[in-house]
Structures are given as C-alpha cells and as structure tokens.
Amino acid sequence: MPQQFWKPGTDKPRILEDEEGGVVFFAPxxxxxxxxxxxxxxxxxxxQRQRLPVYKYRTAIxxxxxxxxxxxxxxxxxxGKTTQIPQYLKEAGWADGGRVIACTQPRRLAVQAATMIKxxxxxxxxxxxxxxxxxxKYSVIMVxxxxxxxxxxxxxxxxxxxxxxxxPELRLIISSATIEAKSMSDFFQTSKKHRxxxxxxxxxxxxxxxxxxxxxxxxxxxxxxxxxxxxxxQATVSTVLSIHDQEPAGDILVFLTGQDDIDAAIQLLAExxxxxRKISSGLIVLPLYSSLPRAxxxxxxxxxxxxxxxxxxxxxxxxxxxxxEGVQFYNPISDIENLVVAPISKASxxxxxxxxxxxxxxxxxxxxxEEYFVNEMSSVGIPEMQRSKLVSCVIQLKALGIxxxxxxxxxxxxxxxxxxxxxxxxxxxxxxxxxxxxxxxVGFQAAEIPLDPMISKMILSSNQLGCSEEIITIAAILSIxxxxxxxxxxxxxxxxxxxxxxxAEGDHVTFLNVYKGFLQSGKSSQWCHKNYMNYQAMKKxxxxxxxxxxxxxxxxxxxxxxxxxILAVRKAVTAGFFxxxxxxxxxxxxxxxxxxxxxxxVYIHPSSVLFxxxxxxxxxxxxxxxxxxxxxxxxxxxxxxxxxxxxxxxxNLRRPDPIAH
DNA sequence: GAGCACTGC
Numbered sequence: 001m002p003q004q005f006w007k008p009g010t011d012k013p014r015i016l017e018d019e020e021g022g023v024v025f026f027a028p029x030x031x032x033x034x035x036x037x038x039x040x041x042x043x044x045x046x047x048q049r050q051r052l053p054v055y056k057y058r059t060a061i062x063x064x065x066x067x068x069x070x071x072x073x074x075x076x077x078x079x080g081k082t083t084q085i086p087q088y089l090k091e092a093g094w095a096d097g098g099r100v101i102a103c104t105q106p107r108r109l110a111v112q113a114a115t116m117i118k119x120x121x122x123x124x125x126x127x128x129x130x131x132x133x134x135x136x137k138y139s140v141i142m143v144x145x146x147x148x149x150x151x152x153x154x155x156x157x158x159x160x161x162x163x164x165x166x167x168p169e170l171r172l173i174i175s176s177a178t179i180e181a182k183s184m185s186d187f188f189q190t191s192k193k194h195r196x197x198x199x200x201x202x203x204x205x206x207x208x209x210x211x212x213x214x215x216x217x218x219x220x221x222x223x224x225x226x227x228x229x230x231x232x233x234q235a236t237v238s239t240v241l242s243i244h245d246q247e248p249a250g251d252i253l254v255f256l257t258g259q260d261d262i263d264a265a266i267q268l269l270a271e272x273x274x275x276x277r278k279i280s281s282g283l284i285v286l287p288l289y290s291s292l293p294r295a296x297x298x299x300x301x302x303x304x305x306x307x308x309x310x311x312x313x314x315x316x317x318x319x320x321x322x323x324x325e326g327v328q329f330y331n332p333i334s335d336i337e338n339l340v341v342a343p344i345s346k347a348s349x350x351x352x353x354x355x356x357x358x359x360x361x362x363x364x365x366x367x368x369x370e371e372y373f374v375n376e377m378s379s380v381g382i383p384e385m386q387r388s389k390l391v392s393c394v395i396q397l398k399a400l401g402i403x404x405x406x407x408x409x410x411x412x413x414x415x416x417x418x419x420x421x422x423x424x425x426x427x428x429x430x431x432x433x434x435x436x437x438x439x440x441x442v443g444f445q446a447a448e449i450p451l452d453p454m455i456s457k458m459i460l461s462s463n464q465l466g467c468s469e470e471i472i473t474i475a476a477i478l479s480i481x482x483x484x485x486x487x488x489x490x491x492x493x494x495x496x497x498x499x500x501x502x503x504a505e506g507d508h509v510t511f512l513n514v515y516k517g518f519l520q521s522g523k524s525s526q527w528c529h530k531n532y533m534n535y536q537a538m539k540k541x542x543x544x545x546x547x548x549x550x551x552x553x554x555x556x557x558x559x560x561x562x563x564x565x566i567l568a569v570r571k572a573v574t575a576g577f578f579x580x581x582x583x584x585x586x587x588x589x590x591x592x593x594x595x596x597x598x599x600x601x602v603y604i605h606p607s608s609v610l611f612x613x614x615x616x617x618x619x620x621x622x623x624x625x626x627x628x629x630x631x632x633x634x635x636x637x638x639x640x641x642x643x644x645x646x647x648x649x650x651x652n653l654r655r656p657d658p659i660a661h
Numbered sequence: 662g663a664g665c666a667c668t669g670c
Contacts (some may be wrong), residue, residue: 014666094670106667106668107667107668108667110669121668121669122668123668123669124668124670126669127669127670148667150667150668151668152668152669211667213669213670257665258662258664258665259663259665260664289664289665289666290665290666290667291664315665315666316665316666317665317666319666320666320667384667392668392669396669448670449669449670450668450669450670451669452669475662479669480665481664481666491662544669545670547670548670550670551670554670605662605663605664606662606663606664607662607663607664611662612662624663624664625664626664627663630663647667
C-alpha cells in the first residue's frame with residue numbers, strides 16, 4: 001500500500017456524506033486548512049501556494065484520494081488545482097518508491113515536468129498504454145479538464161476504468177466542471193462485474209468521491225437582452241459602445257463566430273465610435289483568432305494604458321486556450337459546428353462568463369434572451385466522440401487489443417453509424433482484416449503513427465514508391481491549419497504569392513515547392529513574410545516533420561527522396577486517399593464535382609491552387625461544409641490509379657467507372 | 662471566392 005497521508009487517529013477533514021449514491025461533499029473550513037499545514041510541517045512553504053483557493057482543500061483532497069478509487073474534483077478554472085494537486089500528492093508520498101503521478105490535459109500545457117510528476121496530454125498517455133497496458137508506473141492519474149470531453153479524454157476515461165479493476169491501488173482524480181460531475185460520477189460508479197470487497201479497510205471505496213473546489217473567480221453579473229437581436233454584429237458594437245460610455249474602467253472580451261464577423265464588428269465599431277466623437281478615443285480594439293499572425297495575437301496581452309479600454313473581439317480561442325487577465329466585460333454569441341453557426345451550450349456560456357471574473361468582479365452581456373438561455377440552449381456540448389470521425393480512435397483501441405469496440409464502456413457511446421463508417425475506412429485501407437483485426441504489418445504500423453490513418457497509409461506506401469521524404473513533408477503540412485498568412489486586405493498579394501509556388505498537380509505538390517523554397521531561404525522569417533507565408537506555421541511544419549521522420553525510421557521506413565519524380569508522390573497520396581476521389585460533372589459550368597464514394601455534390605475550395613482550374617479527376621484531403629461542400633487540398637489524379645490502389649474498394653461501388661474517362 | 666478550436670512518437 002502507498003504511504004498514507006491521512007491516518008486513523010488524526011483529525012478527519014469535515015466531510016458531509018451525501019445520501020444519494022454515497023457521493024461525498026466536503027465543507028471547507030479555514031481552520032482545518034491552517035491546522036493541516038502546521039501539523040504536517042508545510043507551514044514554511046511559500047505563502048503564495050497557500051493563497052491559492054485549492055489550498056484549503058488540501059487535507060480533504062488527500063483524504064478522499066486515499067480512501068476512494070476515484071475522486072472527482074469539481075471546480076472552474078482558476079483554483080490552482082492543476083499545478084497544486086499533483087504537488088500535494090507528491091508531498092503526501094504518492095510519488096515515493098519510484099512511482100509517478102500523472103496529470104493529463106486535453107491540450108499541451110506550459111508546465112511540462114516536475115520530479116516524479118508528469119504533465120502530459122491525454123493523447124500521450126493513451127500512447128503509453130500501448131507499451132504499458134496497466135500504466136504500472138503511475139500511482140495516481142489526474143485527468144484534468146475532463147469536462148471538455150475530447151475523444152482522447154473519453155477513450156482515456158474508458159481505459160482507466162478498465163485498468164482500475166486490475167489495479168485497485170491506482171487512484172484516479174477526475175477534474176471537471178460542475179455540470180459534468182454527475183455523469184462522471186455515474187460512469188465510474190457503475191462496475192458491471194469485479195465488485196471488490198468494499199468493506200476491506202485497505203481497499204479504497206469504489207464509489208467516487210465528489211469534491212467541490214471553489215475557484216478564485218469573482219462574481220460575474222449576467223445581463224440578457226430583453227428581445228432577441230436580429231443583427232448580432234450590430235448588437236455587439238452597440239453593447240461595446242454603451243459599456244464604454246457607461247461603465248468604469250475594465251477591458252471587454254467579445255466572442256463572435258469567426259473571422260468574418262470579427263472583422264465586420266471591428267470595422268463597424270470604428271465607424272460608430274468615430275461618429276460619436278465623445279467616445280471615439282480611449283478604445284483599443286483588437287481581433288483574436290488562431291490564424292492571426294503571432295505578433296498580432298500577442299497584442300491582446302499587452303497591458304492596457306491608463307485611461308484606455310481594450311476590446312478583444314475573439315473566436316472561441318479565448319474560451320479555453322488562453323486567459324486574459326484584465327477582462328471585465330464580456331459578450332457571448334455563438335459557436336460553430338461543422339462551420340455552421342449554432343448556439344453554444346450553457347456550459348460554454350458559463351465558461352465564457354467566467355472569463356470576466358478572473359481578477360475582480362465583472363459583468364457579462366449575453367446577446368440572447370434569458371428565456372432562450374433557459375429553454376433553448378443545451379446544457380452541455382456534444383462530446384467530440386459523438387460528432388467526429390472515429391478512424392483514429394478505432395485504430396488506437398484495436399492496437400490496445402480492444403476488439404469489441406461497440407461494446408466498450410464509453411463515457412459517451414459514439415453513434416454506431418460513425419463507428420461502422422470508421423471500420424469501413426480502415427478495412428478499405430488494409431489496416432483491418434476481414435475479422436476487423438489489425439493487419440500485419442500495415443495495421444500495426446499505422447497504429448504507431450500519431451496521425452489520421454489515411455495519412456499513415458500514405459506514409460507507409462511512400463516507402464515502396466521511394467518518396468518518403470516528400471510524403472513526410474506533405475503529411476506535416478497537412479496536419480497544420482494553413483501555411484499562408486490569413487487573407488483580408490492582402491488577398492491579391494497572397495494569391496500572387498501562391499502562384500509563384502503553384503503546381504499544376506495541385507496543392508500537395510505545391511506544398512513541396514513551398515517547403516523547398518523555405519529551406520533554400522535558410523528557413524528565413526523574412527522570406528516567409530515576403531511570400532505571405534506564416535513563419536510560425538512553417539516552424540511548426542519543421543517540428544512535426546522531424547517527429548514524423550523519427551517515427552518513420554522506427555517503423556523501418558527508408559527515408560528517400562524521389563528527386564522530382566512527382567508521379568511517385570501522387571501515387572503515394574492516392575494510396576492513402578483513394579476514398580476521397582471525385583469527378584468533375586460532365587458539362588459542369590460551375591465546377592461541380594461528385595464524389596466517387598457517395599455521389600455527393602462538392603466543389604474545390606477557393607483556397608486551393610486548383611480552384612477554377614477544375615481538372616476532371618481529383619482527390620481531396622478533407623471536406624468542409626459551409627454554404628457548399630468544399631474539398632480542401634486537392635490533387636489531380638489519373639482515375640486508373642484508384643482501382644490500382646484499392647481494387648476491392650472500387651469493385652463494390654455502384655458504377656464508379658473510373659476507367660471510362 | 663472561403664476562412665471555430667484542439668491534438669497525436
């Protein structure tokens with residue numbers, strides 16, 4: 001048994017047992033916090049740590065972790081739980097004897113490592129399960145931000161529940177927002193079989209404990225509009241101006257759907273502020289979205305000069321990915337799903353409101369009615385598992401030896417159709433065999449590559465075709481958002497820059513030209529600037545490429561350049577993406593294509609070098625749905641390559657007839 | 662003539 005923090009005979013923290021399902025709540029009291037610090041000799045630890053809200057729950061957390069297999073910590077961000085709880089566990093002995101405490105996050109984080117405490121992403125821990133199925137080196141695993149419900153988090157939760165049955169000494173801490181706590185608790189509570197001896201004093205209780213930890217957040221006053229607004233960009237601008245006119249100092253954070261709305265709002269704000277001279281000065285308006293160049297993004301972090309008010313108009317990037325300390329007012333609208341504007345969830349609205357109360361009390365202006373919030377908005381967002389492609393998820397579970405994927409104990413079951421679709425894709429790629437088992441070697445190799453299986457297949461095929469260096473470059477570029485700077489204002493220049501690199505074969509080959517140019521420039525940021533390329537993105541490409549190179553070497557792929565034999569490159573791309581083929585409709589005047597697989601109406605995306613070129617046959621990397629279905633990143637092919645790459649796949653389709661044109 | 666955000670040995 002691990003060395004224990006709480007011992008019988010010492011004071012128990014004040015715990016209130018809940019009658020329903022044994023969920024435990026803790027009533028915080030300052031006296032218990034101060035006594036615990038002196039009792040265990042941590043009084044000398046910097047008072048900064050003690051000032052964090054989570055500090056007064058230290059004893060309770062350690063007690064619950066010791067006595068429960070799973071502890072669910074409920075609390076909004078800002079409590080200090082991410083950095084502090086692993087420290088408390090370490091101090092209490094959970095990292096003794098060579099054991100390690102893990103803390104996972106859905107995204108990469110700033111805090112990277114501490115002795116015997118490992119901060120990592122959910123995805124990386126999943127990969128570790130492949131080598132060490134029971135995660136034996138860990139004594140405690142804390143899954144942070146579990147309420148975000150990314151696919152990786154959900155798989156991880158399902159697997160951890162399984163691992164726990166085999167390792168009763170393993171402790172889990174699930175950190176979640178209030179709204180998800182009940183479902184997390186239910187998930188870990190139901191154990192279909194293997195009910196251990198509950199009463200044995202050395203065995204932790206199976207029923208999860210739920211501990212509510214207050215954040216450092218200040219009160220945020222919520223305002224709703226009385227009547228629904230018809231033009232939310234206009235309403236946004238009016239609200240910002242009236243806040244500026246009537247409220248005391250404090251910055252404003254506005255959430256809008258995307259770059260278009262943000263640019264429109266900024267322009268309108270400038271016009272209206274100018275028109276009313278009284279308030280034309282004093283506003284610093286800044287956009288914020290991911291494709292914005294880094295230097296411009298960083299502007300939002302610069303301190304607001306005295307007498308000024310900063311207005312940050314953002315996408316949902318400001319909801320989870322970064323924190324703006326000075327924000328006091330905020331204004332939420334809508335989120336995007338499948339790039340269609342849709343209402344956000346209540347949970348998301350709360351998260352956004354919380355952004356206004358980080359350093360002092362704030363106000364939140366919701367540009368929808370309270371009635372709409374209460375009755376129309378769903379309480380939580382749909383977990384990614386239930387709305388996304390599952391190919392990567394399926395291949396990972398297969399690699400972990402979990403064959404009955406539909407029967408897996410998920411926190412949220414994925415839709416069976418999506419699962420079946422994923423199985424079909426993997427089968428057609430030759431990653432799964434007739435029995436839905438990973439094939440050897442392709443399936444096992446593809447599972448080792450941390451990318452979409454179609455990309456993995458492309459990389460594996462490049463080995464035989466002798467163009468692995470080129471394909472790895474393409475894979476790296478396809479896995480980032482965009483290598484170009486974001487348009488608007490420089491559209492013409494951007495288009496011209498693209499033409500300098502454009503290849504008749506399409507975007508994939510264009511990427512190779514760009515990468516070559518970047519290398520020849522000595523990876524110069526000035527060169528990027530001159531060519532309307534995003535330097536940060538190119539640096540990221542180099543990084544990912546290096547990682548893929550190492551993976552490829554480990555898989556025994558010979559790194560070789562095809563020295564300009566573009567045919568080999570195109571065939572390798574086809575080997576991975578044959579299922580994404582489409583054909584230009586005969587006599588189409590508007591560039592309409594039909595997909596080979598589903599006869600779906602699609603168009604080449606305007607960002608593609610093949611836009612308006614409209615070659616007869618293309619394969620695309622992905623489809624994006626806005627007003628039309630657009631093919632992003634398209635490449636010309638010879639249709640005979642399709643049947644060559646995947647004869648069985650095209651045999652079963654109704655008259656794909658690729659040869660006939 | 663389009664453009665929400667993440668991640669992955």
